[in-house]
Amino acid sequence: MAKVKLSEKKLDELKEVCKSFNNDKGELINVLHKAQSIFGYLPAELQEIIAKELHTSAAHVYGVVTFYSFFTMTPNGQHPISICLGTACYVRGAEKVLEEFKRTLNIQVGETTPDGKFSLSCLRCVGACGLAPVVLVGEKVYGRVSPDGVKDIVAEYNN
Amino acid sequence: MTSQIRIALRNCGIIDPEQIEDYIARDGYIALAKVLTELSPETTIDIIKKSGLRGRGGGGFSTGLKWEITRKVQAAQKYVVCNADEGDPGAFMDRSILEGDPHSVLEAMAINGYCTGGSKGLVYIRAEYPLAVERLKIAIKQAKEYGFLGENILGAGFNFDIEIRFGAGAFVCGEETALIHSMEGLRGEPTVKPPFPSEEGYLRKPTNVNNVETYANIPVILNKGWEWFSSIGTEKSKGTKVFALAGKINKVGLIEIPMGTTLREVIYEIGGGIQNGKEFKAAQTGGPSGGCLTKRHLDIPIDYDNLIAAGSMMGSGGLIVMDEDDCMVSIAKFYLKFTVEESCGKCSPCRIGNKRLLELLEKIVQGNGTMEDLDKLRNLSTVIKDTSLCGLGQSSPNPVLSTIENFYDEYSEHINKKKCRSGVCKALMQYLIIPDNCIGCTLCARNCPVNAITGERKQAHLIDQEKCIKCGACMEKCKFNAIIIN
CATH class of the missing domain: 1.20.1440.230 (NADH-ubiquinone oxidoreductase 51kDa subunit, iron-sulphur binding domain)
Incomplete structure (x- = not known):
């Protein structure tokens, strides 16, 4: 795989973040949260740099990144779409909504559309069970989504 | 009509959670002041023990006893942790408390610190709850400004500070040893108990871990007295429990009911019955760790012990209602x-x-x-x-x-x-066209994504079962109810 080139400016920002946490490896999860919000994802190259900054091994960083579902090693689409598959959403038909998204975007869960516009993921309960089934696009929440409504949601971001 | 009693949710929706003055106006921080100036840690723990409060995260362990155990361990540094890693799908009680009344949790954590000897509090919260995090941050800042957190609180010589730690999407981190490892920046893997966190927890120091809802009960118990609290509920489960009602029910949302309320009252009175007049089949409590309550269980009083006897558990409070259409x-x-x-x-x-x-x-x-x-x-x-x-x-x-x-x-x-009576299991389903109802409009054939439907115009159509992917598009489109699931 080609090596990912990371922007110097962002790397400086990351190093500042590490410093603000006293380069303490006990703060690894906090650092990873910040790093993901700066870079959008956590490629291996970035993990090596974080390991060096926090005086720990790259294996330890990789172990933590892959343990938690919030961290991702692949870049998300411009509009990440997440379908809630919590129990309340499940019993109100979230699976059918997911199927419709897969069909409409022609990608599987965990993939990004070729134009980089949308990515698809599932998550467990955003605590909006009253609105089930729930879909998130970026940080915007769509409630009571039906398979028929999928087209409209996608269209909203396609213009 | 069963009345709900709001203890843990007493301020949610009533106060502005970003204004500490609102919380103070509703007896906020009075319990902390009372404890610091009038009561010894032992007396305070005794009150919590007598109240009968049990852990609301699902385990149901006596909260007072937990505090006492942590207090008795000798150590220079102890920690007070709030478990806000609400991961059960279908549960959102903790989120609502943190978003609607964050100070109640902070106040209780400070009281806990005073009782157990902890000077540092940590809230472990899901990163999926950005609004709750935001409100907590504001609340911590305001509490410090008012002198309810920080050095020499209310001039009583007691120091207590609170920090936020973030989860990163791992359900197992709700388990207290896993949660502690996650706070230390490690993979959130659990370890064998003993030692319990109260003996050896965060950074190997004694750590008292309680759930959000448990904390939210503490100030009220101290303000109104343990006698009042223990007068609510059943013999072994005191007070109230917040449930997140969801699923196939008419009124979804949070409810707070006295322990001992029956499932029937919850579903048919508070929840307004099953959606679309369908038949009740099961209520799932305790999330992935729990079980189902059925029609047989409609009239048992809901408390910790009865739910376990019924093969489920209290859990953190998700209550998902299922109807005849759920397999x-x-x-x-x-x-x-x-x-x-x-x-x-x-x-x-x-x-x-x-x-x-x-x-x-x-x-x-x-x-x-x-x-x-x-x-x-x-x-x-x-x-x-x-x-x-x-x-x-x-x-x-x-x-x-x-x-x-x-x-x-x-x-x-x-x-x-080879039958799924609810028609959920696709592999066991067959879509069939009833020839008598089919007028041959061709709408289904045109909408079938895999061209599995054949038939001449104005004549009954037929579904090729080999080709059919059971997507249900034909049945949705048919205007003559000619397509059924077998």
């Missing part, structure tokens, strides 16, 4: 899939055992199950429960055992008759 085998499969994904992989009974359970369930919903598989499911479930390292594995087979126990007929129908 219980699929529900068991749904929870197992969750457990398999969320198992941390450290111990083999949970990592491998749950995977095997899921495979057996998949075999059944595909129509390939045998009655022998049911025995295997039961045996394996028992082994996993007995041998897993932490609470996740020890309870993960509960949805399987509980659905087999309560819905044995459905399992046997899937196996013997």
Whole structure:
């Protein structure tokens, strides 16, 4: 795989973040949260740099990144779409909504559309069970989504 | 009409959570002041013990006792932790308390610190709850400005500070030892207890971990007295419990009911009955660790011990209502899939055992199950429960055992008759066209994504079962009710 080139400016920002946490490896999860919000994802190259900054091994960083579902090693689409598959959403038909998204975007869960516009993921309960089934696009929440409504949601971001 | 009693949710929706003055106006921080100036830590712990408050995260351990154990351990530094890693799908009680009344949790944590000897508090919260995080940050800042947190609180010589730690999407981190490891920047894997966190927890120091809702009860108990609190509820479960009502019910949302309320009152009075006039089938409590309550259980009083006796558990408070359209085998499969994904992989009974359970369930919903598989499911479930390292594995087979126990007929129908009465299991379904109702409008054939429907115009159509992918598009489009599921 080609090596990912990371922007110097962002790397400086990351190093500042590490410093603000006293380069303490006990703060690894906090650092990873910040790093993901700066870079959008956590490629291996970035993990090596974080390991060096926090005086720990790259294996330890990789172990933590892959343990938690919030961290991702692949870049998300411009509009990440997440379908809630919590129990309340499940019993109100979230699976059918997911199927419709897969069909409409022609990608599987965990993939990004070729134009980089949308990515698809599932998550467990955003605590909006009253609105089930729930879909998130970026940080915007769509409630009571039906398979028929999928087209409209996608269209909203396609213009 | 059953009345709800708001204790944990007393301020939610009533005060502005970003204004500490609103909280103070409703007796906020009075309990802390009273404790610091009038009561000794021992007396305070005694009040909490006598109130009968039990852990609201699901375990149901006596809160006062937990505090006492932490207090008795000798150490220079102790920690007070709030578990806000609300991971049960379908539960959002903690989120609502943190978003609606964050100061109640902060106040209780400070009281806990005074009682147990902890000077540092940590809130471990899901990163998926940005608004709750934001409100907590504001609340901590305001409490410091008012001198309710920080050095020499209210001039009583007591120091206490609170920090926020973020989860990163791992269900197992709700388990207290896993949560502590996650706070230390490690993979959130649990460790064997003992030692319990109250003896050796965060950074190997004594740590008292309580859930959000448990904390929210503390100031009220101290303000109104343990006698008042213990007058609510049943013999062994005192006070109220917040439930997140969701699923196929008319009124969804949070409710706070006295312990001992029946499921019937919850569903039919508070929840307004089942959606679309359908028939109640089951209520799932305790999330992936819990089980199903059925019609048989409608009239038992809900408390910790009765729910366990009924093969479920209190859990953190998710209550998901299911109707006749839900297939219980699929529900068991749904929870197992969750457990398999969320198992941390450290111990083999949970990592491998749950995977095997899921495979057996998949075999059944595909129509390939045998009655022998049911025995295997039961045996394996028992082994996993007995041998897993932490609470996740020890309870993960509960949805399987509980659905087999309560819905044995459905399992046997899937196996013997290759039938799913709720029409959920796709592999067991067949879409059929009733020739008498079909007028040959061709709408279904035109909408079929795999061209499985054939037939001349104005003549009855036919579905090729080999080609059909069971998407249901034809049935949705048909205007003459000519397509049925067999």
